[in-house]
Amino acid sequence: MIGYSSALKRAAAGPLLLPRQWGVEQMLELRPNCECCDRDLPPDTLAARICSFECTFCVDCAEGVVGGRCPNCGGELVRRPIRPAEKLARFPASTQRKVKPGGCV
Numbered sequence: 001m002i003g004y005s006s007a008l009k010r011a012a013a014g015p016l017l018l019p020r021q022w023g024v025e026q027m028l029e030l031r032p033n034c035e036c037c038d039r040d041l042p043p044d045t046l047a048a049r050i051c052s053f054e055c056t057f058c059v060d061c062a063e064g065v066v067g068g069r070c071p072n073c074g075g076e077l078v079r080r081p082i083r084p085a086e087k088l089a090r091f092p093a094s095t096q097r098k099v100k101p102g103g104c105v
Contacts, residue, residue, distance in 0.1 A: 029054055029093070029094040030080070031054065036066070039058040049062035053073055055070050055071075056098070071100070
């Protein structure tokens, strides 16, 4: 088990990763678009909002159309963090677009 101070050092070192023995690195996908209106949301935008399942919306749809709640799970929508540009080469943003048929109502 990782101790508290070890976990803090690890967190300061870079993205949160699952234990190496699992062979998987976990990080946000940084999805490229709003699920409601299909607006482009590049990795460095301040206009992206996500829920805890990483459903992704632009700020206009998140605050206006769906009222700050994810229409998929009902969770709170918060500003998506920005991945530092120097980390995008090793940990690129997703290119897979997800759009709700008919948008959000």
